[in-house]
Amino acid sequence: MTDTATTGATMDADLIVIGGGPAGCAAAVMAAGVGMRSVLVESEDALCRVLERIPVVGNVLGFSAGPALAAAIRADVADRDLCRVELGLRVVRIDAHEDRVEVTTEPAKSTGSGPLPPGPAPLTAPYAVVATGVGPLRPQDVGWIEGGRGLEAPPLWEADPAALAGRTVLVLGADRPLGTYLRAHPGLESRFVVACPPGDAYKAEEIADDPRVELVPVRRLTLVPPSSGATTSPGTPVAAQAPIAAQAPVTARAPVTARAPVTAEVLTVEGDRRTLTGDRVFRNLGSGPVAPGGGLFADASGYCPPSRQHPRVFTAGDLRSARFQRIATAMGSGSEAALGAYYASRGLPTRIGAGGDDG
CATH class of the missing domain: 3.50.50.60 (FAD/NAD(P)-binding domain)
Structure with missing residues (x-):
């Protein structure tokens, strides 16, 4: 031609x-x-x-x-x-x-x-x-999350469901992969505390009726650094954050478990201050071009x-x-x-x- x-x-x-x-x-x-x-x-x-x-x-x-x-x-x-x-x-x-x-x-x-x-x-x-x-956003890429230096928050899609059973999972953001993850694991007995900005509310509609989810609309969230004595469990991957990538590769390594417990201080959209805790933390912040x-x-x-x-x-x-x-x-x-x-x-x-x- x-x-x-x-x-x-x-x-x-x-x-x-x-x-x-x-x-x-x-x-x-x-x-x-x-x-x-x-x-x-x-x-x-x-x-x-x-x-x-x-x-x-x-x-x-x-x-x-x-x-x-x-x-x-x-x-x-x-x-x-x-x-x-x-x-x-x-x-x-x-x-x-x-x-x-x-x-x-x-x-x-x-x-x-x-x-x-x-x-x-x-x-x-x-x-x-x-x-x-597009590629996944990191906490430092969004304006409503502060702190968390040294704290790893892998993407939610990397979460190993076996490691989440019976745990409380703190999820940063209510982007649609959360609904995909929950539908893929309907029998997973975990509690998902989902902190998200008001703009994510429409994305969360599809998981609003899932009893495993507590949605917490926030104006601001501050991640509390792990205590000096906190350690990650053996075998937990700890990697430096990479720039946004168009396609996150599927690799042969084990699924991420994000084992370190985490605490976050939030200011809700109603103006209340709350402390959120989770046994695991994952980011689900959407994507950027x-x-x-x-x-x-x-x-x-x-x-x-x-x-x-x-x-x-x-x-x-x-x-x-x-x-x-x-x-x-x-x-x-x-x-x-x-x-x-x-x-x-x-x-x-x-x-x-x-x-x-x-x-």
Whole structure:
């Protein structure tokens, strides 16, 4: 396939797709369906790694478990001869020009103790779909949590249910993974004390009737540092907090147990002061956009709306907005982004309602 508006530079493909989650994979499959050659770039060692840690999905047609959906998506991508998959490469920069898009990558992981080796030559194509998604927020990333220096609060999805049985779990934030976790473990007899800001109230509606949950809307929460004599149990992982990452990898290490008890002083939305305690503590604070550097245009929240991008760059999936972050909408937006690139290559309008609806 040849872009009618592009001449000169040698292209690696008709379309570069950045991000190997549901949105990026849907874009690659759709591109193949309209005859476009694509390069799908993913920083992990496999596509759709995040889906592997979602045991129950209730809003995707035809699937009820994340691992099965991930396997099906990988198989679909592998069946497309027009799609070349590049794993283990992190995109660090996107440059959109009048006639092409250049994508600069580097190895996602170091193979030794030294610095990362230089990445391959930039990838070049007439168009790009960017679907790098979001990464989990940390306590220091939100304005309503203070203190906690030296206290590890792993993401809730890492929690080992066996270690939580019969325990009180302090959860920081009421983002939707809490509902996913509770549905995945309906027989887990634990008490979940969930501290969250007022803005999370609508997210907590789906777990409001679960008797295991106590929801505590707060204006501010201060984590009390562990006492000087407190220690973690043997085998408990203690890792430095990493920057937000687009896809948290599934690793071979044991599930996190966050064994150290924790205390938090809170100011509730009613103005009362309370002390919350838990045998375990996990963060469930939502996510923030993960976008490569270069030519993407972001709004005040850091997300990258499709309408603000260069004509040769299409954003898809969770990167578009803090809203509409679902697996099904990600796949739909990825497919739409690929079609946008296809229509643009034919000199046709790329927005719905802009004229022309003949496929």
